[in-house]
Amino acid sequence: MTPRRIVKLAALAYLLSLLAVSLVSDWFSTHSAASAAVLQSELGQAGAWDVCAWWTLATRNVLAVSATATLIGALLGAAIGGLAIYGGQGLAGVLSRLAGFTGAFPGLLLVGLFRLGDPSHGVLALLCALSLLRTLEVAQLVRGEVLSAMLGDFVEASRALGASRRWQLRLHVLPRLTRPFLANLLRGASALIGLEAALSFVDLGLPAGVPSWGGGLAVVARSGGSAPWLIAALSIGLTSGALYGLGMSLRPAPPAIRNRAPGQEGGPVARGAWRSPEAELKEKA
Amino acid sequence: MRLVLRRLLWLGPTLLAITLLTFAVLSSALPADPELEDLPLFFNPEPGAVERLSRRALEQIAATDGTQPEAQRTLTELGGAALPFVLPALDALSPEERARVVRALRPVGTRMGLEFDPHWEPSREVLFWTRFWEEHSIDYRPSVAKRAVSRLGQRSTLLRDTEVRQLDTYALEELVAQMPPQGESDLERARRLAQIAAAITGEIQLQIAPDADLLQAERISVAWQDWWSRHRGRYKIYSGTERVAAMLRDTRYGGWAGQAVRRKLGLVHGGRAAWDVLAQGARVTLPLFFAGVFGAWAGAVVSGVFTTRRAVLVSSAVALLRALLPVLVLAVLVSRWWGPAAGQLWVGALLMGLGGAPLSVPDRAQGPEARTAGFLRTLAALGVAPWRAGLTTVRLSSARLVVQLGAHLSNLLTLTCVVEYVLGLPGLGAETIAALQHPDLNWLMAITVSAVLFAGLWHVFGEWVVSLLDPRWASVASGAEGDA
Numbered sequence: 037m038t039p040r041r042i043v044k045l046a047a048l049a050y051l052l053s054l055l056a057v058s059l060v061s062d063w064f065s066t067h068s069a070a071s072a073a074v075l076q077s078e079l080g081q082a083g084a085w086d087v088c089a090w091w092t093l094a095t096r097n098v099l100a101v102s103a104t105a106t107l108i109g110a111l112l113g114a115a116i117g118g119l120a121i122y123g124g125q126g127l128a129g130v131l132s133r134l135a136g137f138t139g140a141f142p143g144l145l146l147v148g149l150f151r152l153g154d155p156s157h158g159v160l161a162l163l164c165a166l167s168l169l170r171t172l173e174v175a176q177l178v179r180g181e182v183l184s185a186m187l188g189d190f191v192e193a194s195r196a197l198g199a200s201r202r203w204q205l206r207l208h209v210l211p212r213l214t215r216p217f218l219a220n221l222l223r224g225a226s227a228l229i230g231l232e233a234a235l236s237f238v239d240l241g242l243p244a245g246v247p248s249w250g251g252g253l254a255v256v257a258r259s260g261g262s263a264p265w266l267i268a269a270l271s272i273g274l275t276s277g278a279l280y281g282l283g284m285s286l287r288p289a290p291p292a293i294r295n296r297a298p299g300q301e302g303g304p305v306a307r308g309a310w311r312s313p314e315a316e317l318k319e320k321a
Numbered sequence: 322m323r324l325v326l327r328r329l330l331w332l333g334p335t336l337l338a339i340t341l342l343t344f345a346v347l348s349s350a351l352p353a354d355p356e357l358e359d360l361p362l363f364f365n366p367e368p369g370a371v372e373r374l375s376r377r378a379l380e381q382i383a384a385t386d387g388t389q390p391e392a393q394r395t396l397t398e399l400g401g402a403a404l405p406f407v408l409p410a411l412d413a414l415s416p417e418e419r420a421r422v423v424r425a426l427r428p429v430g431t432r433m434g435l436e437f438d439p440h441w442e443p444s445r446e447v448l449f450w451t452r453f454w455e456e457h458s459i460d461y462r463p464s465v466a467k468r469a470v471s472r473l474g475q476r477s478t479l480l481r482d483t484e485v486r487q488l489d490t491y492a493l494e495e496l497v498a499q500m501p502p503q504g505e506s507d508l509e510r511a512r513r514l515a516q517i518a519a520a521i522t523g524e525i526q527l528q529i530a531p532d533a534d535l536l537q538a539e540r541i542s543v544a545w546q547d548w549w550s551r552h553r554g555r556y557k558i559y560s561g562t563e564r565v566a567a568m569l570r571d572t573r574y575g576g577w578a579g580q581a582v583r584r585k586l587g588l589v590h591g592g593r594a595a596w597d598v599l600a601q602g603a604r605v606t607l608p609l610f611f612a613g614v615f616g617a618w619a620g621a622v623v624s625g626v627f628t629t630r631r632a633v634l635v636s637s638a639v640a641l642l643r644a645l646l647p648v649l650v651l652a653v654l655v656s657r658w659w660g661p662a663a664g665q666l667w668v669g670a671l672l673m674g675l676g677g678a679p680l681s682v683p684d685r686a687q688g689p690e691a692r693t694a695g696f697l698r699t700l701a702a703l704g705v706a707p708w709r710a711g712l713t714t715v716r717l718s719s720a721r722l723v724v725q726l727g728a729h730l731s732n733l734l735t736l737t738c739v740v741e742y743v744l745g746l747p748g749l750g751a752e753t754i755a756a757l758q759h760p761d762l763n764w765l766m767a768i769t770v771s772a773v774l775f776a777g778l779w780h781v782f783g784e785w786v787v788s789l790l791d792p793r794w795a796s797v798a799s800g801a802e803g804d805a
Contacts, residue, residue: 039634043641141339142734142772144750148757149343149765152350169731227732230647234739237649238754250649257653257743265657269650277645284637 044285047278054275058096064089073245079252080259087264094247095271101242102228105163109170110221116171117178121186135172143169143231148240158243166231170224177220178213185209215286222283229276325784332777336770343769344574347762353573356551360573368567369559375403379410382425383418389425397428400521401489402556404429405461408454411447419447426450432521434486460484461491470495473517474510482517489521490556496521497549501542502535511538518545543583550579577766586770587763589756595767598752605666605748609737612670613677614726617733620677621722622715648676648736652743664745672744676736720790723783730776 068075068089075082075090082090141149147165154161185191191208199207235241236250237257244251253268341363348362367373374395381392396403407426411419420443427446430437435453438445459465466488473481485492496518502511512529519528527545529538554571569575581587585596623636652672656663700710726733738750745751749768756764 141731141769141776142738142753143731144735144738145753145757145765145768145772146731148753149346152757152760153346226644230649231735233647234649234735237653238739238742239758240754253649253653257657265653269653272647273645273650276647277641280644281641284641 040285043281047281047285050274050278051282054095054099057092058099061089061092061096064092076245076247076251076255079255079264080261082261082264084263087267090247090252090264091267091271094249094252094268097242097246097248098229098232098271098275101159101162101166101232102225105166105170105228106221106225108163108167109174109224110217112167112171113174114178114217117175118182120175120179121182135176144235144238144240147231147235151240159246162232162235162241166228169231170228173224174217174220177216181213181216182209185212219283219286222279222286226276226279226283229272229279233272324788325781328777328781328784332774332781335777336773339773340766340770341574343766344577347760347765348573351760351762354551357573357576360554360571360576363569363572363574365554365568365571365575368554368564368571369557370554371399371402371556372406372558374555375399375406376410378403378425379407379422382421383414385421393425393428396425397432399490399555400429400432401461401487401491402493404454404489404491405458408450408458411451416443416447419443423447423450429489432486433489434483457487460488463494466492466495470499470514474499474514477513485517486520493518493521493549493556494553497545500545502538505535508533508535508538511542515541515545522548524548546583547580550576550583577762581763581766581770586767589761589764589767595763598764599749599767599771602747602749602752605669605741605746606737606750608666609669609673609740609746609748610733613673613733613736616674616677617726617729618719618722619674621718643676648672649739649743651675652740656743656745661745666746669740669744669746672740673737676740677733716790720787723787723790726779726783730779734772 065075068086070078070082070086070089075086075093079087079090143165146169147162150165150168151161154164185208186204188208191204194204194208232241232248233250233253236248237254239251239254241250242248249268249271252264253272256265256268345362378392378395378399381389382396396407407422411422414422423443423446424441427437430450437449460469469481469484469488470492473485485496496514500511500514500518502508508529512531512533515527515529519525527541527548529541533541554567557567559567570579577587581595585594586599587595589595589598620636620639655668655672659668700713705713737748738753740746741748741750742754749771752764753768755761756768
């Protein structure tokens with residue numbers, strides 16, 4: 037088992053267990069005496085069962101928000117990225133400018149402004165802002181990857197052999213897009229977990245009555261309590277790390293540059309060994 | 322250089338678009354300023370409402386037998402500025418209608434210092450106003466108002482004072498324009514003008530106290546300019562290019578832009594100028610941000626210099642570790658351990674350095690260092706000394722970092738805000754979070770403008786630095802821009 041495979045399996049197992057936990061969150065909350073809002077606001081003094089109920093609810097909420105934003109971002113981003121290639125220079129320019137606009141905003145400010153624009157100050161604004169951030173990143177990735185694949189020699193050769201555009205996309209472009217696309221989605225989801233936690237920590241994320249890891253961390257940071265603090269911090273860190281690790285495992289293996297002896301096959305040329313053709317001719321003469 | 326210029330040229334439209342968008346969002350979300358809620362958001366098709374308001378008030382007062390408090394209030398408020406539209410129209414009204422109108426004009430006349438017979442006699446009062454207009458209509462011109470206010474400013478006499486008071490609200494524009502004191506010796510003039518303006522408008526809190534110093538007088542003068550920019554549209558009538566400018570200026574956005582120019586990006590809570598708060602907060606935020614940049618640079622250099630398989634694994638492990646320990650968790654951990662002692666700049670800088678370092682790591686497998694490795698082999702084959710090859714690697718890694726940071730700028734700024742908030746550092750992040758929790762339009766607009774300018778200038782600086790560090794990037798980027 038390589039380290040890469042170990043990381044991959046551990047991350048998958050952890051994420052699946054989180055998924056299972058979020059599926060049974062309703063059962064935990066119905067067996068808890070307090071409501072979801074009270075669970076979060078009194079987390080510092082909560083008993084073991086209540087902490088457990090809070091954690092399952094928070095896990096469900098955080099996963100739902102992050103997964104939805106990632107999914108929306110992926111779908112919209114792929115569509116916009118594809119359109120940017122076939123829509124000519126105008127659409128590509130608009131995409132580039134849009135990315136410039138959002139890149140100029142700190143994510144915090146962008147989410148905060150969306151939240152202000154949402155009269156309910158609720159989940160919708162958070163989802164919209166997070167989806168927008170993801171959409172533009174995915175769109176740029178898709179455009180870049182498809183463009184680089186379409187410019188490849190193999191695509192040109194298939195075109196010369198009479199392959200249709202659809203055939204080229206199916207056989208050459210999509211397989212090359214899949215891995216970076218998935219890796220980006222997973223890394224993006226990892227970043228969203230961190231961003232959502234930070235936003236909830238500063239009261240700008242999920243509404244106050246909705247349990248979340250960041251919100252819980254903020255409550256415990258203010259009121260004290262070791263176990264909930266540890267659970268919230270570990271949940272944020274492990275989930276973020278698991279998604280990132282999974283994304284990393286999908287990347288192509290880094291090109292190894294072995295330190296072979298100079299002159300050995302595949303290794304560097306001996307220091308100072310290069311001679312210009314003219315110099316070699318002179319030496320021979 | 323072409324790219325740098327292009328970026329600079331795009332900065333203006335980007336800034337405008339973002340401020341328009343942000344202002345629209347904030348205006349829809351926040352309760353409107355009662356004095357500005359009648360104004361359109363971005364475009365005013367009918368600027369200069371004095372004629373319309375005067376005629377409407379006149380029609381309402383003339384047509385209705387009973388009292389029209391709203392119309393009377395409007396007419397009183399418009400005062401002298403409404404007279405050029407109301408008094409010439411008296412002839413066209415029936416005697417009863419005229420009587421109602423001149424009764425409504427009594428408070429205006431009293432404010433102008435005109436003396437009326439205490440016994441109400443409509444025909445006599447109509448005659449009085451008709452004669453008044455015959456004699457004084459020529460005074461209701463901008464040049465006359467300017468001269469009258471200027472003369473009053475030079476020296477106060479009863480006659481000069483009466484001249485300006487009789488112009489009433491018609492003289493407000495000149496009163497406000499000529500009010501700013503030019504020095505200590507000019508305080509008396511500013512005080513006189515402020516006093517008359519306050520008497521005309523009823524804004525008694527905007528008078529310059531007898532013992533006020535130059536700073537206080539200047540503050541009052543700016544307050545009057547704010548007042549005028551909000552109310553100008555009610556007292557003026559525009560024509561020509563001024564009308565076109567007023568279509569954009571006499572709006573809520575125009576009002577914000579105007580006061581942002583006058584008040585150093587506007588006043589925030591506590592009456593401080595947003596610029597001052599920005600300058601103060603930047604002393605904390607910028608060091609933290611650049612600590613993050615330094616961390617990222619160090620990470621880029623390390624990952625660029627060490628390119629063996631083991632080094633690649635180590636840097637990947639560092640990136641994974643960073644994902645496992647988000648900056649929020651680290652900051653809360655530090656804050657929990659050290660308590661209030663954690664609220665120090667160097668602690669925040671350390672956290673930012675740790676948080677920023679991995680920004681340069683994630684894409685290293687596809688990054689240019691794979692190509693750089695071949696480049697290094699070539700350098701070695703050419704007999705270049707190791708330290709010079711190392712310098713080349715640092716240069717190329719720095720160029721890569723500048724390009725990557727452009728995309729991660731938003732993340733890095735967010736990290737900075739979070740670290741400040743958690744550690745309780747008095748930077749821009751903490752202010753911004755407070756302004757988002759309890760919305761403050763001026764601060765949010767100010768921080769938006771600053772962030773956009775900062776990001777834009779960073780991109781321009783980045784293009785320039787990259788073209789210096791690695792000319793290959795410049796050719797790639799120009800190709801990409803060409804595609805776009």
